[in-house]
Amino acid sequence: MANEHFDVLIVGAGLSGVGAGYHLQTRSPDRSYAILEGREAIGGTWDLFRYPGIRSDSDMYTLGYAFKPWTEAKAIADGPSILRYVRETARDHGIDCHIRFGHQVTRAAWSTADAVWTVEATHAGKPVRLTCNFLFLCGGYYSYEGGYTPEFPGxxxxxxxxxxxxxxxxxxxxxxxxxxxxxxxxxxxxxxxxxxxxxxxxxxxxxxxxxxxxxxxxxxxxxxxxxxxxxxxxxxxxxxxxxxxxxxxxxxxxxxxxxxxxxxxxxxxxxxxxxxxxxxxxxxxxxxxxxxxxxxxxxxxxxxxxxxxxxxxxxxxxxxxxxxxxxxxxxxxxxxxxxxATGLNLQVMNGLELTVDGRRIDPGRTLSYKGMMYEGVPNLASAFGYTNASWTLKCDLTCAYVCRVLNHMQATGNRQATPHNADPTIGQAPWLDFSSGYVTRAMDKFPKQGTRAPWKLNQNYALDLMSLKYAAIEDGVLAFSNPAGQTKARIAKAA
Structure with missing residues (x-):
């Protein structure tokens, strides 16, 4: 049975995943896409957490999407209001029609020969396989399985x-x-x-x-x-x-x-x-x-x-x-x-097991490119917001940049975009410069950031705006390759 194929697969139907769907429809409207959501509801964090008083600790004028004005009176909004906002966005733009609920993604394997990711998930207890040209991880930064609780004596x-x-x-x-x-x-x-x-x-x-x-x-x-x-x-x-x-x-x-x-x-x-x-x-x-x-x-x-x-x-x-x-x-x-209330368990790359041409990727041994792609990993990006500002500010920029990359590949006839570091003088640093316990417990598993652009992770919206919206896509680091005719030529030569 043939795998179902999409141009783009998005993992997660929360704030970031719904935003990604909107950007794809708007900026790359000819691309097919699906959103794989492990749970049975839209909303991510804002549907998962149900404790009393749940609310944002960022104002909704920056936590909200750039394309959808927040119109309620409270700028510091409660969880149910934010959940309605996310679901309304998905409904109004037809993004909800692209969501596959109950699809828990477990692993993804990249094939350079085919220029596709094979994505494995479970649905209703059964394995599911889909393929895509680009994989966009929008499942947040922590495990939904459970929070962090120390071992308290007694x-x-x-x-x-x-x-x-x-x-x-x-x-x-x-x-x-x-x-x-x-x-x-x-x-x-x-x-x-x-x-x-x-x-x-x-x-x-x-x-x-x-x-x-x-x-x-x-x-x-x-x-x-x-x-x-x-x-x-x-x-x-x-x-x-x-x-x-x-x-x-x-x-x-x-x-x-x-x-x-x-x-x-x-x-x-x-x-x-x-x-x-x-x-x-x-x-x-x-x-x-x-x-x-x-x-x-x-x-x-x-x-x-x-x-x-x-x-x-x-x-x-x-x-x-x-x-x-x-x-x-x-x-x-x-x-x-x-x-x-002792914190979260951070989870790198949504907990997926990733391989590239059979080589297993250890995220902790990669450099992060512009805070969203990864050294040596083709056609994959993840949405990760700011630690010192609203999550969505960075995610909006990331979604728009992914569309720029997709459109550039289409315009140039290339099927693959891979960050490569050829500069031996680039040093490494922890991905997040934060002393919170939930961060320090997990940082060794996360990608590293470099000491200079484009490997340095900016916690600055203005710098990211210049880097992701206005800077040239062809920067000598993000390598575009694997032209569309390559597979046909290889087959013809073998024949």
Missing amino acids: AERFRGVTVHPQKWPEDLDYAGKRVVVIGSGATAVTLVPEMAKHAAHVTMLQRSPTYVVSRPAEDKAANWLRARLPAKLAYDIVRWRNVLFGMYFFRMARRKPAQVKAGIIKMVQDALGPDYDVATHFTPTYNPWDQRLCLVPDADLFEALNAKTASVVTDHIETFTETGVKLKSGAELPADIIVT
Whole structure:
């Protein structure tokens, strides 16, 4: 039985995969494509996570697609609103018709002789094979199988309920219960104020503090512009304003970390009052943007702390007990529910096993080209967003660049685009310069970035805009080869 063939196969029907479908239809409309989604729903992260208060920690004017204005009042949107936005995009542009649900991709093999990827997946428990000329990985950066939970001593002794936010039970009743949330990242600072509305008390237990900043959930200037200008124009203005401010703030954090740190700490102190121990609970030892900052809309976390419905404890866990958590300081935190908001398990290249002409690819031994393609791997790209800005900003640029590559191959009659490094002076560095635990645990498995362009991973939208939208495709590094007539000529010679 012949394999079903597409010009492009996209892996993942979340925010990135739906965006990829739109760009292909718009910029390379003559290409056939399908989206392989392992789950049974559109939305990726925004369908998977169901914990209380789930929301974005980026504004929707930059997390939203460049081509589809965000029109709701809240700029810091809740998960269900973002999910509706993604699904509406897929429906309105007919992208949903291209999605194959329940297709869990497991491996892909490239053949230079045929200039195709053979992609293997499972569907309804049975193996499925498809082929494509270009493979676009849009399945995010973490495993959907489960989040990261450390081995806590005595965890089996706890008689209450333990839950990880990635696997939130639909029937979990926390009203009137004592809750301990272990962690201090974006998920924890979202959960604590939301659960505190109904729980008896919520304690955020952290080993060390995180930078937490507040901003209004609604962007008054954006809403003012939307009421007076066409939706797309207002959206573009606010999007660029937010992009430029984010770049400015990140640059300031790198150049004057002590000054930025002092400003953040002062804002927290002002929100919590002069008697709150901000030095212990909200003053990290690292500089701003060495890890991602946590955003709380309308200061909801600080309001919960001031209302005494929530509290923060900075300590280390000695052991779980039957009734809660015992700390190394000797204190005990009683709990009916323990939430382990302890992070994600990062997954390189969507967990696929890749081979090129029978040679297995070890992603950790490759260089990343422009943050989206990989040294020695033909006709494959992955969508990976920014760590210091909204995910979609980079993914929009990546999708457009993939279309440029596809169109260039068609125009030149080549079937293969492969990044090659012929410069022995290019050094290597970790793909992400981030000290967060979930990053450092997995970086050895991820591709490396180089010390110079085009191998250097920019965390800068303006630089990527120039590199991916305006720079020449033919750069001496991305090699175009394997012309369309090559196979016919080889067959004729053999005959």
